[in-house]
Amino acid sequence: MYDETLPTVEQLEVDELVCWRVHTRHAEMLMTQQGAQILSYQPHGEEPVIWLSGQAGYQKGKAVRGGVPVCWPWFGDLRRNPADIQRMHEGGPISPAHGLVRERDWTLLGIxxxxxxxxxxxxVDTAGEPLPSWPHPAELKLSILLDQGLQMTLSTRNSGDTPLAISQALHSYFAVSDIREVQVEGLDRCPYIETLEEWQRRKQQGNIAFSGETDRIYLDTPSSMSIIDRAWNRRIQLDVEGSTSAVVWNPWIDKSKRLSQFAEDAWQGMLCIETARVMDDLLVIRPGETHQMVLNVSSKPL
Known part of the structure; x- marks a missing residue:
């Protein structure tokens, strides 16, 4: 038991990874130093809000399936990023997908x-800890505030003397009762890229519902959107700053069979909505400037 009036923070090792478990009067959160990745978040008395795979592996140098991985300084396949971002990469392998910071230990600044x-x-300070094939000085910070909700602030300071072009995402996996029964509200009439249909540009009509594999990049997104989950009588509210793009993803049946650290039926209980700066919403930071992207996550009854 713990004193509900005071937060507690416990450092522990989960297999090969250093982790922190945080309790407050409102919720519990687990995160790992590798990638500064939130692994799970669950308000007391509720179903989890942030989803973590039941087959997740906790190995050094390998991203954990689920939670909130940080994608930076590019998102997805580098070759699908705008030319300005591709030019920041200087030779060598262009993998892994989703950039270079998910699989390295970050430095803890404070609790x-x-x-x-x-x-x-x-x-992560790339001036002191250079990233392979990406020789640009920048200071990346992730601030996590666990209060009545969960707030993540991802900031990048360009400490070099030339502009810095990046894409990025807080690759958030959300827990849902059944993906076939939930909807995403707030993206009506937003343009999106349908990556499963030759990257065609389309426009959303109404709420997003799910009946098959989904992998879309939404542009010109608003500052608020939500996941409506009637079976759990819950709305997961997402409020963002510094981002006008988002990725909506669920692997469905066939792709689930090919994913690592992922049960064949796990697609039913998760949905990714990734707060991002991608494609037309790429980020160019001038020397000496700092950019912040903020995601506030809260849950409330319908």
């Missing part, structure tokens, strides 16, 4: 209590 809340901050 602070703010009344009933807890804030954790991590950083």
């Amino acid at each position: 602070d209590s703010e009344g009933p809340a807890v804030r954790l901050e991590f950083t």
Whole structure:
């Protein structure tokens, strides 16, 4: 048992990874130093909000399936990124997908209590810790505030003397009762790229419902959207700053069979909505400037 009036932070090892478990009066969160990745988040008395695979592996140098991986300084396949981002890469392998920081340990800057809340901050400084084939000085920080909801702030400071072009995402996996029964509200009339149909450009009509594999890049997105889950009588609210693009993804049946750390039926209970700066929404940061992208996650009854 723990004192509900005070937050607690416990450091532990899960197989090969250093992790932190955080309790507050409102919720519990688990995260790992590798990739500064939130693994799970669950308000007390509720179903999980952030989904973690039941087959997740906790190995050094390998991304964990689920949670909120940080994708940076590119998203997805580098070859599908805008030319300005591809030019930042200087020779060598163009893998892995989703950039170069998911599989390395970040530096813990601090853990602070703010009344009933807890804030954790991590950083990667590429001036002191160069990334392979990406020789650009930048300071990347992730600040996580666990209070009545979950807030993530991803900031990039260009510490070099030339503009920095990147794409990025907070690759959030959300837990749902059944993907076939939930909807995403808030993206009506947004343009999107249908990556499963030759990257055609289309426009969303109404809420998003799911009846098959889904992999779409939404552009000109609003500052708020939500997952409507009637079976769990829940709305997961997403409020964002510094982002006007998002990726909506579910692998469905066939692709699930090919994914690592992923049960064949796991597609039914998860949905990715990735707060991002991708494609037309790429990020160019001038020397000395800092950009922040903020995601606030909260859950409430319908």
